[in-house]
Amino acid sequence: MNDEIRKRPIGYRWRSSTLFIISCIAIALFTETFLYGFIVPILPEILQDRNHVDPSDIQRITYQLLTLYGAVSMVCSVFIGELADRAGTRQTPLIVALGIALVGTFLLAVSTQLWGVFLGRIIQGVGGTAAWIVGFATLRDSIHGRNMGKAFGVINSFVSVGALSGPAVAGMLLELAGYWVTWGSALLVLVIDIIMRLLMLEQRSLKTNSSSSPRSPSISGEASADEDSALLTPGSSTRTYDALKDDRLASTAPPTAQISTLSFYKILFTHPRVLTALLCSVTYSTMLASYNTTIPTHVKFAFDWGSLPTGLLFVGLQGPTIIVSPICGWIRDKVGTRLPATIGFLTLAPLLWLLGAADQKQFPWGRDEESAKAVYIGAAIAIGFVTNLMSSVGTVELTSVVDTLEAQQPGIFGPNGGYSRTYSLSGLSFSIGLLAGPLISGTLADSIGYYQMNIVLASISVAVGMTAFAFLGGKDSLDIDRARQEDPSEDE
Template structure:
């Protein structure tokens, strides 16, 4: 091999590696979340100074902009999911999302009318849909199932720190650098995002799966067939499938297999097929609860700490670092999921959330001990949110993978992983929309103690279907896989 061939091979291997793909998607998620958040503290000022809105109308106009973001996120998620699943490579919709983010940022920078702000916020919602749906699908394609949890852990770091650093840095930069100066950092992040997205090489799903299989089952690399071939989305059937179809009328044949064999094994499933069994709806419920918890905290905690501890806006913002710190352990949470299974880790996550919310209702006095207790409880709540989020993301991937193993060729050559993450994204958006309304209304009418108690009970109730219907513990699942090989 010549020097040029070795260099080309090294660059290709590096740019298509699991590490580079996961880092690229994580930075894309961070960029999108950061730009979303940095706009929040400066939009009310911009509406008054640049648009000419009255001060008393600013709150209602901000609410409209938030609703526009949620609406385009809900609309864009299934759209990008379908397009990504129909494409041989997912890179095109991923780049389209980047274009939407760049256009949104430019419109924000130069907007002088409210309709332009609405258009900018709408494009930002489309960008968020593309980044989450397509980005997580690319990660799922690039990482074998036994490392999916750890990979999803990295993406949560980008999301959480984008949401936390965005508002903090947005207000600070605007105060010292002005309106146009506030967009210097977002522009730099977009440039970095452009470079990484175009450097990333996405292997076709069949090639990527063949690479995984050659590592897991070297003895099968010659014929390209193994008991896991259904994960490649190419409709490859397991070696025993043909004989099972021939004997599908026998007493021992699986009932679901019989229904597939009745039409020659060509019956096509859709993403809606996954909603019939409880696992996907339970994953969606976990995502909704996780988003509701995070946004409810974001909505009520700053004002409550200002009132209770007499803090300013900087102190109220810094306390969110306690919620964000546990995301640095997201990779370890993901590895724990890979070892223990989603059911165990998800149950632990809901348990921590219930405990943190219930105890937080006793944070009512301005003493050093109370402040220290709040920080500890926020660390616990941040751990809960990270555990539930990573568990839900991993479960979506495993639900689709397990369905394809149990129903060979059910989706033909179009595995619906991106549409699965579209459902995840829509559940997250639902929590973003409902969380502030519910938490804010309860706190206004019934107080902080009632609000935290309700959220704690919500976590406890959500844990019940997760315990009974989510993926089996990893040891039992591994035993099932081994017995089928």
């Protein structure tokens, strides 16, 4: 026992604790969203002052650079998931991903040629996508499946902080401290993130290493005591399911044959829950992208709002996620994804209609500008709260399906469980929405008007809500999934 303790790395307890691992992943995903929006307020200086782009082309190139990030994510996410699942550890792909993002960010900062700006954004997109996929897979290795909703809720709060603070920090520092100090802050965030990845000890690797020792149960028991945190329910140590799965793997003779990559996707796509979860993810990100595309232009012409009130409106739209997301995650852990997603999409529909109807003269509130503004702000804030019921639905549902399949046939998706490929699908669906959102909302707003566009989006929300009610996992499927994870011989 003492020999085993002496062999442990320095800071073993806190470096392998669930709380520290969640903190590392939260900061990694905060960094990814921070960098995504960080470039927005400084793009004019990058393009005009350093790369000598004609002012008339700045708007077009800005749109291309922002769209490019989502396109890169959509193209490379599946390949990244496949490579990450083949890696023997999560830590190395995470560090590589952040290193790639660091290179891309540095290239963006120093480039004085337009091709360098585009190349830097592409590299940054690859690194950010990889960090996102491997980060969620690492989180799944460290958290019991029944606590994933709460964990994702906390992660979403950090993601929202990153999305809100990225443009704000960049704009403030550029104004007060200059160009290089601004980029230095972004690079510093990445360096700190890489250092945290180096400090983190994967719980999965520790279990594998300790399993060869007869003393490993004691070590695992001591570690799991430290792993519990306020995010986890009492007694829900991360070792329960993972260790059981490892034991089944070790005792199976012969071991279950690992399926091919193509078969992995075929198996998942035969499940209506998976297809519905991906549809919810696409719709969710489509709605988010539509807000960014249409709201600034609409409030400028409808209410004559400048950048400050528009920015404050987006704080009201995105800010509730920071507080409400963990609560919604706890709800998903308790009742499954069906009820929250259904309520979220069905409630979003009238709020979208109200957002479009706020300044319409045929309604009483639309006849007075101040009333119209109040209705618009209220609808935006309400959307900010309701949106949290739909976030992470795809990720949680995919995790649940893969957990159940793994419990039924341990090792079917390989030694890493196929979670990187699973989260690459979730990331792919989110990226599709980010690309489709501006196209759909922008085209509709231009062709039929802002009010009619919101009616169309509201109708889509109703249709997806009904689909979610029909096919997503509710409380009953949640209980079945957990029973199968504990005893794969049980039948539904």
